[in-house]
Amino acid sequence: MAKTSKNYSTADIQKKANQIREDIIKMLEHAGSGHSAGPLGLADIFAALYFKILKHNPDNPDWEERDILVLSNGHCVPVLYAAMANAGYFSRKELMTLRQLGSRLQGHPERMRLPGLETTSGPLGTGLSQAAGMALGLRLNKQQHRWVYVITGDGELDEGSNWEAIMLCSKYKLSNIIAIVDRNNIQIDGPTEVVMPLEDLKAKWEAFGWHVIEIDGNDVDAVIDSVNMAKAIVEKPVVILAHTIPGKGVDFMEYDFHWHGVPPNHEEAMKALHELRTLQGKIESEHE
Amino acid sequence: MMEMHLAQNWDKVEPMKKGYGRGLVEAGRRYENVVAASSDVTGSTGTDLFAQTFPDRFFEVGIGEQNLVAIGAGLAAMGKMPFVAAYGAFSPGRNWEQIKTTICINDQPVKLIGTHVGLSDSGDGATHQMLEDIALMRVLSNMTVIAPVDSIEAAKATLAMAAYPRPAYARIARDDTAIITTENTPFAIGRAYIYRGGLDVSLISTGRMTTYAMMAAKILAKDGIDAEVVHVPTIKPIDHAVILGSAERTRHVVTIEEAQINGGLGGAVAEVLSENLPTPMLRMGMNDRFGESGGPEELFKHFGLTPVNLAMTAHRLLMDHSGHKH
Numbered sequence: 200m201a202k203t204s205k206n207y208s209t210a211d212i213q214k215k216a217n218q219i220r221e222d223i224i225k226m227l228e229h230a231g232s233g234h235s236a237g238p239l240g241l242a243d244i245f246a247a248l249y250f251k252i253l254k255h256n257p258d259n260p261d262w263e264e265r266d267i268l269v270l271s272n273g274h275c276v277p278v279l280y281a282a283m284a285n286a287g288y289f290s291r292k293e294l295m296t297l298r299q300l301g302s303r304l305q306g307h308p309e310r311m312r313l314p315g316l317e318t319t320s321g322p323l324g325t326g327l328s329q330a331a332g333m334a335l336g337l338r339l340n341k342q343q344h345r346w347v348y349v350i351t352g353d354g355e356l357d358e359g360s361n362w363e364a365i366m367l368c369s370k371y372k373l374s375n376i377i378a379i380v381d382r383n384n385i386q387i388d389g390p391t392e393v394v395m396p397l398e399d400l401k402a403k404w405e406a407f408g409w410h411v412i413e414i415d416g417n418d419v420d421a422v423i424d425s426v427n428m429a430k431a432i433v434e435k436p437v438v439i440l441a442h443t444i445p446g447k448g449v450d451f452m453e454y455d456f457h458w459h460g461v462p463p464n465h466e467e468a469m470k471a472l473h474e475l476r477t478l479q480g481k482i483e484s485e486h487e
Numbered sequence: 488m489m490e491m492h493l494a495q496n497w498d499k500v501e502p503m504k505k506g507y508g509r510g511l512v513e514a515g516r517r518y519e520n521v522v523a524a525s526s527d528v529t530g531s532t533g534t535d536l537f538a539q540t541f542p543d544r545f546f547e548v549g550i551g552e553q554n555l556v557a558i559g560a561g562l563a564a565m566g567k568m569p570f571v572a573a574y575g576a577f578s579p580g581r582n583w584e585q586i587k588t589t590i591c592i593n594d595q596p597v598k599l600i601g602t603h604v605g606l607s608d609s610g611d612g613a614t615h616q617m618l619e620d621i622a623l624m625r626v627l628s629n630m631t632v633i634a635p636v637d638s639i640e641a642a643k644a645t646l647a648m649a650a651y652p653r654p655a656y657a658r659i660a661r662d663d664t665a666i667i668t669t670e671n672t673p674f675a676i677g678r679a680y681i682y683r684g685g686l687d688v689s690l691i692s693t694g695r696m697t698t699y700a701m702m703a704a705k706i707l708a709k710d711g712i713d714a715e716v717v718h719v720p721t722i723k724p725i726d727h728a729v730i731l732g733s734a735e736r737t738r739h740v741v742t743i744e745e746a747q748i749n750g751g752l753g754g755a756v757a758e759v760l761s762e763n764l765p766t767p768m769l770r771m772g773m774n775d776r777f778g779e780s781g782g783p784e785e786l787f788k789h790f791g792l793t794p795v796n797l798a799m800t801a802h803r804l805l806m807d808h809s810g811h812k813h
Contacts, residue, residue: 320588321588328511328561329558
């Protein structure tokens with residue numbers, strides 16, 4: 200049965216999120232390339248998903264009653280791999296094979312390589328469309344009790360094809376889709392509002408027929424509550440605009456778009472791990 | 488050599504989309520998981536018959552071909568066998584990356600139907616004439632590329648694709664197209680067929696150009712040249728054995744297609760021959776240029792894609808390469 204049947208407390212999930220962050224730092228340092236800021240910012244959402252929200256079974260990734268998680272912003276896959284490993288899909292040791300030749304943990308997720316991945320992503324703007332197809336398929340299969348979660352970046356919404364999918368989900372009233380936008384306000388070239396302004400983002404989704412919930416995406420209780428609220432909305436699809444701090448948990452990475460697409464070097468990784476283990480100086484590390 | 492079972496006369500014409508539409512409805516009856524979608528071209532792609540027969544299994548996605556194919560990938564991920572149809576100029580013309588990422592790398596059995604291909608969207612001009620689709624789809628790993636000769640073969644191809652567990656693309660022409668095959672003419676994905684046996688030159692063709700190749704063979708016969716016609720309805724994976732066997736017999740090859748010869752059937756046949764059995768060959772089709780507006784027949788004449796052009800090209804090949812009786 201699903202690991203989520205375990206009754207994790209908020210504190211447990213926060214601990215999982217911190218473990219996921221440590222794993223992300225170690226993976227990225229070891230791999231020598233990859234994206235730092237987004238995955239760190241998403242750790243609380245992924246901890247909430249994999250340890251509370253998702254109906255899933257790490258021992259049987261193809262379980263026919265599972266919920267579907269589509270990671271549209273594939274470059275944030277380190278957070279997905281770390282969450283999956285911590286949930287028991289594979290050993291945490293395997294995380295250190297990220298981006299290595301022959302690894303199941305490709306630089307961007309590939310469905311055919313790793314059980315538990317629902318799709319392949321990286322090129323931005325395809326997750327919502329695939330999720331729409333999945334939701335339509337579930338409707339035909341009379342499995343509307345299964346939820347389809349789509350995680351997208353905010354900069355990713357620059358891709359026009361997203362809005363084709365956003366219109367379609369609304370047209371077909373795909374209420375078993377819950378989209379979560381990682382609203383961290385950065386993309387590679389700089390702040391989203393400088394590169395290509397997205398605001399008023401809430402009004403945009405609403406104008407396209409979606410129900411919008413805005414939350415602090417680094418607050419696991421807010422994540423869990425918002426998903427529960429989303430599930431109660433049956434007449435339209437729901438998007439959660441999750442405001443996150445890019446680089447969350449590592450002081451010198453937080454809010455800095457320069458950390459979007461680069462990994463920490465050894466010294467930076469040590470510093471980051473120390474911060475994560477001491478909760479940015481609030482507690483004493485057990486490791487040092 | 489045994490003659491292929493083909494139609495007695497070729498007076499009957501029909502657009503290939505009719506065959507696709509009939510095949511899709513039959514596929515829908517046979518397989519419950521067959522679903523279809525179109526991007527505001529339901530009628531002009533022949534998907535309307537399925538949409539009327541199985542309204543719950545049809546999705547109108549509006550004018551958005553990127554969304555169209557990725558929705559197909561999502562449906563396939565949930566166990567469906569989706570057929571997604573649009574003008575070839577737009578799908579796979581506009582959405583190649585979505586096809587690569589969500590269908591091919593995922594290895595989802597989405598079936599892409601590109602209509603109005605080649606010069607068949609004659610009046611609409613270069614923007615709508617899809618001549619690059621064979622090349623675009625042929626380079627994608629996991630993809631299969633199909634080009635039927637007429638509506639009967641289009642129906643067979645549709646049924647075959649519905650039972651085929653991998654990604655596939657089929658290109659079909661818009662116009663009324665001569666029906667040259669019958670229900671008994673064989674079709675299987677991956678196979679090429681010798682429609683006419685011959686010893687002097689192989690005319691290797693795909694799509695409706697096979698009809699022209701058959702007509703060219705008749706012209707050549709009057710000149711004392713015994714042409715073999717090889718119909719290649721599956722361009723990828725290409726049937727090495729049949730193509731090499733024919734080239735071995737005739738030692739001369741002309742390819743003809745309603746597409747860019749670079750990367751198209753001509754390119755595919757050249758790859759097979761040059762690596763296995765280097766053979767003098769000429770490629771006919773569109774040679775690195777765009778189409779333009781005109782009447783259907785008028786465009787074939789303008790771009791040199793008539794049976795007479797093909798016969799002349801075969802003559803030229805035979806004359807240029809010594810050892811033949813010329």
